[in-house]
Amino acid sequence: MPKVRQAIKYLVADGRYDYIETGSLISIKKNVKDIVLPSEEMKIQIYPMDYEEFMWAIGNDTYGVLRDLYKLGKPVGNSLNRKLMRDFRIYMAVGGMPQAVEAYVEGRNFTEIDEVKREIIDLYKDDFFKIDDTGLIGRMYDSVPTQLATDKRSYVISAATGKKKIDKDLERLHDLLDSKTVLSCHNVLNPSVALPQTRDDDTFKLYLADTGLFTTMIFRSSGKTDENIYTKLLSDSLPADLGYLYENAVAQVIAGSDIDLYYHTWEKENSSHYYEVDFLLASKTKIVSIEVKSSGIGKHESITEFQKKYSKHVSKEILLSQKDIGNSEMLKLYPIYMLPFLIEDL
DSSP states (O other): OOOHHHHHHHHHHHHHHOOOOOOOOOHHHSSTTOOHHHHHHOOOOOOOHHHHHHHHTTTOOOHHHHHHHHHHTOOOHHHHHHHHHHHHHHHHHHOOOHHHHHHHHHTEEEEEEEEHHHHHHHHHHHHHHHHHHTSSSHHHHHHHHHHHOOOOOOOOOHHHHHSSHHHHHHHHHHHHHTSSSSSEEEEEOOTTOGGGGGGEEEEEEEEEEEEHHHHHTTTSSSSOHHHHHHHHHTTTTSSOHHHHHHHHHHHHHHHTTTTTTEEEEEOTTSSOEEEESEEEETTTTTTEEEEEEEOOOOOOOOHHHHHHHSSTTEEEEEEEEEEEEEEEEEEEEEEEOOOOOHTOOO
């Protein structure tokens, strides 16, 4: 509440206690009228539990082993890699929202955990409606998985709202971003220079801040998500290509490391099609390019062409999938659960 926030200023001045307040930017910005803002406040971005925190919470003590395996730089073997990938898919299924993790730790089945996540999503949408009663912010949020699934080059506001974009929609988009329920990933026009310098504010993708919620939203068309769907997800036997689900997981890991999200797309010569590199990371004065696959390494034409075009500026090309550590031409292959350690090495 605004008045409580104002009162904190005087409690801090008393000096006997420190205080922690929680809230989203969307509420902080909307509720500052006629109150004295505490100059002593320090804002900290809070994320859903990352993979390490999730493993702590469920009593899995192998995270340090993952780091050791990464440092060895050798294949871990098919059997162990399958087991470690299944562990990571549990994280993708549950997510990092404390209520969902608690439900998993309590031994509740995935249908029940899914209901917990649906309640969180509904709470988000209720909050969106409070600041914009058209319901369009909620529709923008709902559209995130759909637009990633259809492999759009960038997020399209009008595709979410079903109407021609107006100035008010940009305000709604900023409110959605301020809620921190989504992550923005901007196209970089010229990856040969520092990534933020050629960021295209008009071309971007959106991901969900929590992949567990993303998983629920993919299958949310029915009244409840059947336990069998989660069983198939954990065993990697879902028939659909869920590359965008793994892409969202990568976005969450990168953002949870306090790194801004960037990608690069450019047109193919003499073609209406285009190349796209999923993620770009800065590593000192160089760039690390990342492509994400849901299963095998498949075709990776875009990242290969990116290397040719920007070879002077690229330090490493990485393909993340469920496959073991290895190499494919110029590409370094890693299973997705090793991404946190790749980021530590930047």
